[in-house]
Amino acid sequence: MLIPSEFFARPPEEVAVDLLGALVVTTIEGEETGGRIVEVEAYRGSDDPGSHAATRGITKRNATMYGPPGTAYVYFTYGNHHMLNFVCEPDGVAGAVLVRALEPTVGIDTMARRRTGRSVRELCNGPGKLTAALGIDLADNGSRLGEGRISVHYGERPPSDTIVTSGRIGLSAGHDLGLRWFLSDSDFVSRGRIGPVRHSGGRTTKGDPREAR
DNA sequence: GCGCCGATTGGCT
DNA sequence: GCCAATCGGCGCC
Numbered sequence: 001m002l003i004p005s006e007f008f009a010r011p012p013e014e015v016a017v018d019l020l021g022a023l024v025v026t027t028i029e030g031e032e033t034g035g036r037i038v039e040v041e042a043y044r045g046s047d048d049p050g051s052h053a054a055t056r057g058i059t060k061r062n063a064t065m066y067g068p069p070g071t072a073y074v075y076f077t078y079g080n081h082h083m084l085n086f087v088c089e090p091d092g093v094a095g096a097v098l099v100r101a102l103e104p105t106v107g108i109d110t111m112a113r114r115r116t117g118r119s120v121r122e123l124c125n126g127p128g129k130l131t132a133a134l135g136i137d138l139a140d141n142g143s144r145l146g147e148g149r150i151s152v153h154y155g156e157r158p159p160s161d162t163i164v165t166s167g168r169i170g171l172s173a174g175h176d177l178g179l180r181w182f183l184s185d186s187d188f189v190s191r192g193r194i195g196p197v198r199h200s201g202g203r204t205t206k207g208d209p210r211e212a213r
Numbered sequence: 214g215c216g217c218c219g220a221t222t223g224g225c226t
Numbered sequence: 227g228c229c230a231a232t233c234g235g236c237g238c239c
Contacts (some may be wrong), residue, residue: 041231050231061224078232079221086233098231128232170231192232 005070033104050174
């Protein structure tokens with residue numbers, strides 16, 4: 001069942017947690033690919049130093065983040081990689097959830113062709129990898145989910161005791177905020193270095209996500 | 214398995 | 227010009 005745009009009209013940290021277990025699917029040139037969300041990060045507006053919407057206000061690059069909820073915000077970085085976000089908050093308010101990793105479930109053969117030489121585990125275990133596997137690029141920026149090439153569907157809700165949180169990855173600012181969530185029992189989360197990991201129950205471990213199992 | 218480093222483009226100052 | 231919400235290859239343990 002397609003997730004409606006109202007689902008996204010909330011603060012990104014709420015949407016992020018609720019997206020764990022959901023299914024992202026693309027249909028590109030007749031080929032369907034996708035997977036189950038196992039890792040996400042939340043990005044807020046001007047109060048978030050790690051966000052594209054921090055301090056600068058609306059620019060050509062981040063304008064999509066201020067648009068209506070349920071829209072894809074796709075941008076290009078490091079000269080190579082596309083990042084997939086879902087716009088949150090009501091129209092006019094900046095906010096988004098970055099999809100960082102998927103467990104491949106749909107069109108694995110197609111995704112393996114797009115990412116030659118990679119094991120299934122490595123097809124979508126990072127934000128730049130999953131966009132390559134799913135064929136997402138700047139053409140998807142600003143498209144409404146379910147109306148363009150990308151759709152997001154409800155999935156089985158993961159048990160709350162498998163959901164853990166940590167700081168965000170790869171930022172020069174705002175990494176101290178606990179705005180990353182992932183499934184501790186998944187083999188498909190990204191391999192980024194991270195700070196302390198916190199269980200829903202409040203226990204703290206360090207280092208690799210797997211230590212939080 | 215881990216850590217370092219270069220690649221490569223668009224957007225912003 | 228500078229830098230980035232990253233990745234993959236290589237060297238070394």
